[in-house]
Each structure stands twice: as C-alpha cells, then as structure tokens.
Amino acid sequence: MPELLQLQQVSGGYHGRTVVHEVSLSIAEGEAVAAVGANGAGKTTLLRLIMGQLPLSGGQVFFAGRDLARLPPFERVRLGIGYVPEGRALFPEMTVEENLEIGAYRASRADLRQRLAYIYQIFPKLQRLRQTRCRLLSGGEQQMVTVGRALMTHPRLLILDEPSTGLAPRVVGELYQALRALHAGGLTVFVVEQNAYAALRFAQRGYVFEDGHITRVAPAAELLHDPRLVESYVGRASPMASS
Numbered sequence: 161m162p163e164l165l166q167l168q169q170v171s172g173g174y175h176g177r178t179v180v181h182e183v184s185l186s187i188a189e190g191e192a193v194a195a196v197g198a199n200g201a202g203k204t205t206l207l208r209l210i211m212g213q214l215p216l217s218g219g220q221v222f223f224a225g226r227d228l229a230r231l232p233p234f235e236r237v238r239l240g241i242g243y244v245p246e247g248r249a250l251f252p253e254m255t256v257e258e259n260l261e262i263g264a265y266r267a268s269r270a271d272l273r274q275r276l277a278y279i280y281q282i283f284p285k286l287q288r289l290r291q292t293r294c295r296l297l298s299g300g301e302q303q304m305v306t307v308g309r310a311l312m313t314h315p316r317l318l319i320l321d322e323p324s325t326g327l328a329p330r331v332v333g334e335l336y337q338a339l340r341a342l343h344a345g346g347l348t349v350f351v352v353e354q355n356a357y358a359a360l361r362f363a364q365r366g367y368v369f370e371d372g373h374i375t376r377v378a379p380a381a382e383l384l385h386d387p388r389l390v391e392s393y394v395g396r397a398s399p400m401a402s403s
C-alpha cells in the first residue's frame with residue numbers, strides 16, 4: 161500500500177523548547193492508525209506540526225508524496241487532510257447545520273447537499289438536531305459535529321486529537337462505531353488518544369508516544385495485550401469504552 165502520510169525525523173516545540181523529538185511515522189492509504197501516550201507526551205504538538213500550525217524545527221512531512229514544507233494549514237486541508245482538534249471549537253450560537261457548512265464554505269450548493277447527506281448518514285442523530293444551536297448539544301453530539309465538519313472537506317485522511325476526552329464510555333463507543341464505518345468506507349484514519357483502549361481496539365497499528373519520542377510501533381492487537389502498556393495506558397480506560 162502506498163504511504164499517504166509520512167513523517168521523517170520530525171521535531172518541534174515552543175519557544176525553543178523541543179517537545180517532539182525526531183518522530184518518524186507512516187500511514188498507508190486505507191489504514192487506521194492510533195498513537196497513544198500519556199497526558200503531556202506531546203501528542204497535540206505532533207498534530208500541530210503535521211497541520212502546519214507550528215513550524216518544524218527539523219524533519220519533513222509528506223502527504224501523498226508531497227513535501228508539505230511551507231504549506232499553510234488551509235492548503236493542507238485542501239490537499240485532503242481533515243483535522244478534528246482537541247476541544248471541539250464549535251460556534252455555540254450557530255446551529256448544527258451551520259457549523260457543518262463552515263467546514264465547506266467554498267462548496268457549491270449541490271456539493272454541500274451531498275456532503276450533508278453523507279454526514280447525516282454517518283451520524284443520523286445530527287440530522288434530527290440540524291436546526292439546534294450547538295451550545296445545547298451534549299458533549300458526544302458536539303464531538304459528532306466536529307468530526308462532521310472535518311468530513312465536509314472531502315478528506316483522504318482524517319486526523320483526530322483525543323476525540324473521546326470528556327465523553328461517557330457509551331458515547332465513546334458510538335463515536336468509534338462511526339469511525340469504523342468511515343474507515344470501512346475507505347477513509348484513512350489517524351487517531352491520537354490517551355484513551356488507549358478505545359483507540360487500539362479501533363486501529364490496525366499503534367504507535368506508543370512517550371516524552372515526545374516514538375518508543376514502539378506494533379499491531380494494535382499486540383499493544384492491547386502488552387502487560388506494561390496495559391498497566392500504563394490501557395488500564396486507565398474502562399473496557400466499556402470500546403463497546
């Protein structure tokens with residue numbers, strides 16, 4: 161399978177302090193990959209480096225064979241990287257549908273209708289809530305809108321930063337069901353999580369991220385059953401989280 165996203169020795173951080181150290185990672189077209197690590201390991205920073213929200217201090221990022229150096233974030237989105245940031249960042253006074261439409265503000269009416277129909281098929285609940293202001297939604301519903309908004313740009317790769325944060329185990333299960341459906345439909349997915357159990361149950365391969373370094377890469381099923389990892393990360397999340 162061809163590599164869709166490739167990181168070669170990527171480093172970066174804040175104000176001269178390196179937080180991500182020479183990370184190399186690759187994701188093939190059609191794969192579902194997780195990166196798991198503790199609070200503060202540098203997971204969000206890594207995603208900001210991939211999206212171009214932070215400058216690299218070393219290394220290279222390739223998407224579909226193209227070096228992304230000097231491409232601003234919106235150009236990376238246009239190339240096919242959908243990004244679901246931590247913390248959701250919705251417009252609270254706007255409706256579900258208005259928030260979704262923001263994800264595709266340049267689309268034609270016909271394309272917009274087609275994209276909305278696709279998102280309502282993945283998240284039927286959002287169709288019922290489409291005229292509801294986002295501030296009135298539950299955390300899980302807001303997360304669905306955030307994922308839906310990223311899907312409005314027709315991504316080839318969907319990157320999610322801690323999508324299960326703050327959600328009840330049952331809702332985490334629903335969210336990962338939707339990610340499974342998207343992956344089964346051909347979307348490449350990269351999810352970064354502290355909730356290692358849910359992410360590794362979903363993914364085919366997993367990276368372990370510790371203190372800004374990749375310390376391990378293995379099939380997700382293998383990581384799920386590793387006694388040291390189970391103790392460090394997997395055990396933190398209830399097994400119900402993947403149901």
Ligand SMILES: Nc1ncnc2c1ncn2[C@@H]1O[C@H](COP(=O)(O)OP(=O)(O)OP(=O)(O)O)[C@@H](O)[C@H]1O
Pocket residue numbers: 174179197198199200201202203204205206246322354
């Ligand atoms: N804007 C910033 N300015 C300075 N330092 C930052 C900034 N954002 C994060 N850091 C630092 O970078 C390190 C890694 O943070 P990061 O948010 O990438 O970790 P994380 O693995 O995503 O953790 P979390 O699960 O808490 O989001 C931390 O030491 C953090 O304090």
